[in-house]
Amino acid sequence: MIEDFAARFPYIATAILLVIGLYGMMGKRSLVKQVIGLTIFQSAVILFFISGSLLEGATLPILHGVHGPEHADPDDFVNPLPHVLMLTAIVVGVGITGVALSFLISIYREFGTLDERELLDEMRK
């Protein structure tokens, strides 16, 4: 039971974070909290990729140095590709958050509120 849980821990943690993020985006009235939810949602996927590339007892994927000049056994190295992908994904996420925050500033200047229900009332007028 405990071992099962430990083996699937990254999946469970990802799922919990995804649900928290979704709740933030769908259940919260404040647009700021929705952006926070979005950030948590994206972080969940980033953590999922990183945990998938983990390898116990392995090291950085640098060929020369730690293991001697000729050593190249793949089991001794952490898979670098997911890390690189996540760098790009983080940049994309920062871009989205930046755009979202700039939207919030404009919305606040225009409507004077960031409460979703009040905004929807304004829209209907």
Add this chain to the structure above:
Amino acid sequence: MDQIPVFIPGAPLLLSLVVPLLGRAWRRSVFPVAALGIALSALASAFTLDRVLEGGPFRYWLGGWAPPVGIEYALDEVSAFVSLAITSVALLALISTRRWAEREAGDRPGVFYGLALLLVAGLTGIVLTGDLFNLFVFLEIASLAAYGLVFIGGRKAMVAGFRYLIIGSIGGTLYLLGVGFIYFATGTLSMAEAQELLGSSESGRAVQAGAAFIFAGLGLKMGLVPLHLWLPDAYEHAPSSVNSLIAPVMTKVAGYAMLRMTLSVFPPGYFTGAVPIADALLVLGLIGIVFGSVAAAAQSDLRRMLAYSSISQLAFIAVGIGLGTPLALAAALLHVANHAAMKGTLFLAAASIRLRVGLQRTHNLAGLGPRMPVTMGAFAVGAVAMVGIPPTAGFFSKWYMAQAGLQAGQWIVVAVVLASSLLTAVYLFRALEQVYLRPAKPEPSGRHHNGEDAEEHQPPSAAPPVRGVVARASEAPWDVWVPLALLAAATVALGVFNAAIMERVLLPGVTP
């Protein structure tokens, strides 16, 4: 000549960086440069399509790096054709809405055209790429540009744009999660390699879950029922220069990405196992077709009506994937191009009407037909094509889809296709009846303003009174109606040449 494919997303991408800077120094140069960028992209697509038809599909390695290390563009009949279709429609839409962009982009046209170029770069990138992660990056490039473009449409567009951003980002993130499952199962991000590896091994639960995440994410981006809630608001409130740009192409490309997943990532017969994605797409698609048509019939605002009708038409693509036979997939691809042309025509006509009379409610447009002959003629062609009357484009994709449904023994597809045609006829012909058969409302005799007719969507410049506007209206300027007429002609041409397109381009592209 070998380097031509890189210009398809490359030219608009590079110019999207140049244009905002150029806009500060020399404002008048912005529009020609942006149009040039998209025209280059369309030209490169045409060359690529020609090369594919002559010599068969080929692969382009970015920077010369071979796939497991580098990113490849998969250039086959399908991607080249769709890329040509969306760049041409985007170019015509950009030219035709130049006057709107001048008004709506205010004193920063450079930013507006920069975003438009970024949108086209992202969309063509999605269409061409043969790499799962690269598709995510292009998807987010296109989406970010679209959020920004929707947002500039004024008060209501701000809220609609923010909701679009939140929901669109959920879609993109779900797609990335699905790619993670596939990557950890196969160890590759190249679509071609993933298909080989997935085909040779027993498909595990993890990969099926990944597929479900990918399709849910793309479903959100394309507005598949019940994930469509962001779409009507975003399309209605977006600036006129924007919704005729994003409505024909943006959601279609998400649908194309779904087709690409079906064709080049997951091996055939993959979606019918423990996670019945094919059945889910078929059912949701059929519901979406009916729901979109019924909801469109209930709208009085022209643009909102067209937005709901987009939901209905996009659901056709989902039905095609759900059926999964080569004929159904080819029909769905034909529908991608057809719908881009038809919806582009209708949205451009709506923008042209707004430019001339500032009105949007269908019942206020009575008698406009003789006043704006080209605009309303194009609108009529688009409407006839949407309903699906031969020889326009819309008939043939529906016809092939119904045939595919019969072959698969799914009678309900035929019934729904027919029913949707009738429903489409209800709402579009009602608009046409107003425009052509009703007399224009006369000039108001007194000063009292009829509150019921008052429109909430006034153009930002002047707010004309509703009555009498139609009677004084005249045809839009030539640079508005020429691209519109071209697009309407393309709608007919796509229908007339449908057999050639299907046999030479689409069917070879979908049969492995």
